[in-house]
Amino acid sequence: MILPIVAYGDPVLKQKAKMIPAEYPDLEVLIDNMFETMYGASGVGLAAPQVGKSLRIFIVDTAPFSSDEDIEDEERKDLENFKKAFINAEIIEEKGDEWPFGEGCLSIPGINEDVFRQPDITIRYEDLDRKEHTETYTGLIARVIQHEYDHIEGVLFTDKLSSLKKRILKGKLKGISKGKVDADYRMRFPEKKGR
Structure with missing residues (x-):
């Protein structure tokens, strides 16, 4: 069943999610x-807060990135086959020199900005069988995981932008929370009148 995606401005997106x-x-x-x-x-990732549930779970499927012409062949194979659910995840290490990449978010349609993140992460999580794993990821897979992990920590990619960039986007973000945005999927807007 397709669930409505919660838009920017909903308090659930700013809460640290609960353990499952x-x-x-x-x-x-x-x-x-x-x-x-x-x-x-x-999308390539989705966290439970984005569907209105303050739970520490997110999913990732990076296959759409594998068709990018700038991706090296070795990383392309990894991206093609990476589909996973992360339950009660905790990033235990981030390392390497930060690099920028244009990020967007299903809860913030129409905005795409460069976000700086470290390229290598180690994450501990449970799978669907509730078995615990500790794994290391790099590159775009690590970035998608970091973005979705931020959601369960109550952090949005716009929180990582410069104060100037935040001021520039303020009106657009306010419009999103009121439903003044085009999205080709179901959304729930916190400030939309007559919803």
Whole structure:
């Protein structure tokens, strides 16, 4: 089932998400719905807060990046086959020289800005069977994970922009929260009148 994506300005996007207990009901259904929602919106990642649930879960499928002509062949194969759900994740290390990349967000349609992030991460998380893993990622896969991880920490990519850039985008962001934006997927706007 495709869920509405929560727009910028909704308080759930600024909350640190809660841990998911082992007995959480219908977790697999939620994850399936999140994948369906993400694909329906042509995204590469989606976090539970973006569908209105303050839970420490996010999903990633980097296959769309594999068609980028600037990607080296070795990274292309990794991107093509990387699809995963991260439950109760914690990034335990980020390292390397920060590099910029144009990021967007399904909760903030129509805005794309360069964000600086470190290229290498180590993350601990649980899979759908609730088995714990500690893995290291690099490049675009690491970046997508960092972006989605920020969501479960209550951080948006716009929070990482310079104060000048934030001032420039302020009106556009306010418009998004009021529903004054074109998105070709279902959204829920916190300040839209008559919703």
